[in-house]
Amino acid sequence: MLAVPASSRPTPDNLAPPRGPHVVFLVRLVSFWCLGFLIVALVPSVERVAIRGTLATLLPVLRAAFADVRQVVNQVSANGVTLEIVSDCTPLVGIVLLSGAILAYPSSAPLKLVGLAAGWAVLWIYDIARITALIVVLARWPGAFDLTHIYLWQTCTIAVVVGLFLLWTRLVSRGAPA
């Protein structure tokens, strides 16, 4: 009978998946995030375009949903509520987070481009829905604004980014050679 040395017996630690690949992914991910936030900070036109684009897509939605919608520079009034559209109101943060994850993940360039294009579009739609929901909450339940705002801005943005990334990894694993 062959004696198995204690060090090679299966224990929870040596049954665990290896940590290495995840650390490589994590390092690439954080690097891409830093790069993304640096680009946003150092190229002010990115932020300006995002704010202008958000306003351009938000206004038709608000006009369809509410009466008396007005815009003064970056401020939007609808449903008796006035909001100023700043950088955090745009989908930029979600776009940086998702783009970092897709770029850091090992896959082919065409699949990455598909993921980026589809992900950016979904994040943009989510952002418009988020601002519209915030206007409704601010008008009807102002006491719930803080909770709704942090829930939609941080929790749901991360959830949408993670959800999109998971969907995209499924696409990548289907397209990967066996």
Next chain:
Amino acid sequence: MMWFLRFLLWATLLAYPCLRLAGTYQRLLLGTVSVIVGVELLPDARSAPDLAAANMVGLYVAMCLATTSAPRHDRWRAVLIGITVLTGLECATALASFGLSSLEARRGPWPATARAVFEALSSVPRLGAGPAVWLFTLGRWTPWMPTARFKRIAPTQSAA
């Protein structure tokens, strides 16, 4: 996808408690930074507490609790390690911000580009810290992480 649904459920359940604890968490962070720098820092009475920091802790805990593929012991250890790391990151960001302000008070304002770089880098933890720390502590237990593609050949075990 079940992981995602569990994460969403836990994050939703933890959102309200985190909102209630945000003020206390902010005071804890300010207290810690005050002890380190030796200057009493007080929260701005005119503005509401920053909710994002406490909510990020809730998000991280939700990610850990959703990772049921990891042993329970590993999950709870990850929760404890992660909360410590996230609190440390918040303190580090606050310390860096305090250091920058002190430096500016002594030597005049930094160039706009340098300040933009600082603000860009300090904004990464606001939304990225929770997922990044989770990826480090428990990410290897999820089947959709890039194990297969970054895979290294494991040492073969002989059964002979």
